[in-house]
Amino acid sequence: MIELKGLTKVFDTGKARLTAVDHVDLTVPSGEIFGIIGYSGAGKSTLIRLLNGLEQPSEGSVEINGQNITAISGPKLRKARQKVSMIFQHFNLLWSRTVRENIEFPLEIAGVGKEERRKRSAELIELVGLEGRDNAYPSQLSGGQKQRVGIARALANDPEVLLCDEATSALDPQTTDAILDLLVDINKRLGLTIVLITHEMHVIRKICHRVAVMEGGRVVELGEVLHVFQHPKENITKTFVAQVTETEDSAETVRHLREQYPEGQLVKLIFVGDQAEQPILTQLIREYAVEVNIVHGNISHTQRGAYGTLILQLKGTADEIGKAIAFLGAHDVQTEVMGNA
Numbered sequence: 001m002i003e004l005k006g007l008t009k010v011f012d013t014g015k016a017r018l019t020a021v022d023h024v025d026l027t028v029p030s031g032e033i034f035g036i037i038g039y040s041g042a043g044k045s046t047l048i049r050l051l052n053g054l055e056q057p058s059e060g061s062v063e064i065n066g067q068n069i070t071a072i073s074g075p076k077l078r079k080a081r082q083k084v085s086m087i088f089q090h091f092n093l094l095w096s097r098t099v100r101e102n103i104e105f106p107l108e109i110a111g112v113g114k115e116e117r118r119k120r121s122a123e124l125i126e127l128v129g130l131e132g133r134d135n136a137y138p139s140q141l142s143g144g145q146k147q148r149v150g151i152a153r154a155l156a157n158d159p160e161v162l163l164c165d166e167a168t169s170a171l172d173p174q175t176t177d178a179i180l181d182l183l184v185d186i187n188k189r190l191g192l193t194i195v196l197i198t199h200e201m202h203v204i205r206k207i208c209h210r211v212a213v214m215e216g217g218r219v220v221e222l223g224e225v226l227h228v229f230q231h232p233k234e235n236i237t238k239t240f241v242a243q244v245t246e247t248e249d250s251a252e253t254v255r256h257l258r259e260q261y262p263e264g265q266l267v268k269l270i271f272v273g274d275q276a277e278q279p280i281l282t283q284l285i286r287e288y289a290v291e292v293n294i295v296h297g298n299i300s301h302t303q304r305g306a307y308g309t310l311i312l313q314l315k316g317t318a319d320e321i322g323k324a325i326a327f328l329g330a331h332d333v334q335t336e337v338m339g340n341a
């Protein structure tokens with residue numbers, strides 16, 4: 001478990017004092033994938049550097065599995081830091097070393113013998129899906145493969161926490177998805193706690209259990225990913241959520257649908273969690289004298305269930321349409337009437 005209490009970092013540049021991280025309180029239970037999202041300058045990198053002991057706080061503490069890493073130094077701190085590993089946006093590989101040598105590097109530093117190193121690197125190469133590339137140099141690898149080396153190297157010393165600093169920001173969307181899938185797989189298989197920082201909401205949507213939104217050094221919103229997507233409170237959070245949902249459900253789409261389906265009434269349904277798997281539409285069609293056309297839909301999956309929207313065209317008498325909408329409301333499906341088309 002990671003516990004941040006009143007964590008604060010002030011940079012004093014002589015001319016000015018800048019509070020990069022401002023009284024952050026956070027608890028991340030073991031085995032969770034926790035995301036921190038914010039724009040450039042929000043304080044994410046500073047927070048992550050405080051988490052791995054690279055930066056000393058001005059106030060507050062960082063506890064990892066009960067040990068206050070801000071209160072130790074020297075060999076004790078080095079040992080504690082081995083339990084916290086990190087992967088980076090630009091991979092930070094050693095270019096003159098092969099894949100295997102990069103992965104073995106932290107083991108060499110930890111004084112692990114050659115035979116043991118070889119065994120461990122072979123296991124890790126398999127775990128991250130780089131079989132056969134042992135002797136390749138980083139320059140011969142794709143971006144996704146380089147990040148796989150970064151992940152394998154980060155896992156070499158059996159860490160308890162993996163910190164990911166914009167780990168997929170330099171990758172194309174397909175490669176990003178593959179690396180995120182690998183992180184989820186590692187989290188499940190090894191029970192590793194993952195803390196990631198990003199400015200991309202789809203990364204949060206795809207793999208995180210909970211999310212913290214940072215602005216001006218503070219955590220301004222915190223919650224289960226599914227809940228934050230459904231009820232974003234702060235404007236900044238709404239903007240991040242829109243990064244993912246607006247492309248799927250833009251005003252342009254709605255205008256287009258109105259033109260295309262001029263009859264009856266357009267109704268938008270918002271499904272969250274289990275509802276997305278219930279046969280609500282089947283029941284609606286069976287029990288009400290309305291014609292139902294699904295004209296637009298999008299279901300996205302998060303680590304804790306699905307959420308999404310469906311736009312229906314309902315045709316029938318005003319009375320029957322009213323009853324059908326009331327039925328949907330009674331099943332906890334958020335319903336938004338988009339007006340007569």
Ligand SMILES: Nc1ncnc2c1ncn2[C@@H]1O[C@H](COP(=O)(O)OP(=O)(O)OP(=O)(O)O)[C@@H](O)[C@H]1O
Nearest residue numbers: 011013018020038039040041042043044045046047
């Ligand atoms: N060593 C430093 N000395 C002075 N100011 C710093 C230092 N490191 C960070 N800052 C300042 O602290 C604030 C937070 O920076 P930080 O890098 O943590 O934000 P971020 O959210 O990670 O943004 P980015 O994604 O651009 O790195 C910024 O205003 C930055 O200029």
